[in-house]
Amino acid sequence: MRSENTRENIEPRDLGWTPEGHATIAWSDGHVSTYEPAYLRKICPCAECKGTHGTPPKAFTILSPKQIRSAPRQVVIEQVEPVGNYAIAFTWGDGHREGIYTWPMLRAECPCEACVLRRRIDAEGQS
Ligand SMILES: [Zn+2]
Numbered sequence: 286m287r288s289e290n291t292r293e294n295i296e297p298r299d300l301g302w303t304p305e306g307h308a309t310i311a312w313s314d315g316h317v318s319t320y321e322p323a324y325l326r327k328i329c330p331c332a333e334c335k336g337t338h339g340t341p342p343k344a345f346t347i348l349s350p351k352q353i354r355s356a357p358r359q360v361v362i363e364q365v366e367p368v369g370n371y372a373i374a375f376t377w378g379d380g381h382r383e384g385i386y387t388w389p390m391l392r393a394e395c396p397c398e399a400c401v402l403r404r405r406i407d408a409e410g411q412s
Pocket residue numbers: 329330331332333334335381383384
């Protein structure tokens with residue numbers, strides 16, 4: 286937990302949307318994250334999407350044909366609700382709303398080039 290502490294202290298200062306409909310989070314350390322709705326759905330942290338412990342997480346590539354047909358609705362964000370002061374929850378076009386996206390998780394999944402590069406370096410450092 287030691288090295289995680291500083292990251293968990295980073296809080297969102299502002300939430301918004303780009304003209305393209307991407308969610309943006311401005312963090313207390315000045316970093317800004319931009320998330321496509323499809324990406325947010327892909328990283329949904331609920332048990333159903335991630336699979337239970339020990340089984341591989343679901344991904345778009347292993348959706349059933351029926352699920353693929355409803356995919357456009359799956360990546361439409363209909364509602365965003367705060368969960369306490371530590372997370373937000375999205376309601377999706379297909380009714381899915383089980384995922385609770387905590388701030389540290391959203392920051393850890395930031396898809397910007399700098400963060401992707403840093404995560405890649407972190408992963409390489411462990412091997
Ligand atoms: Zn989910």
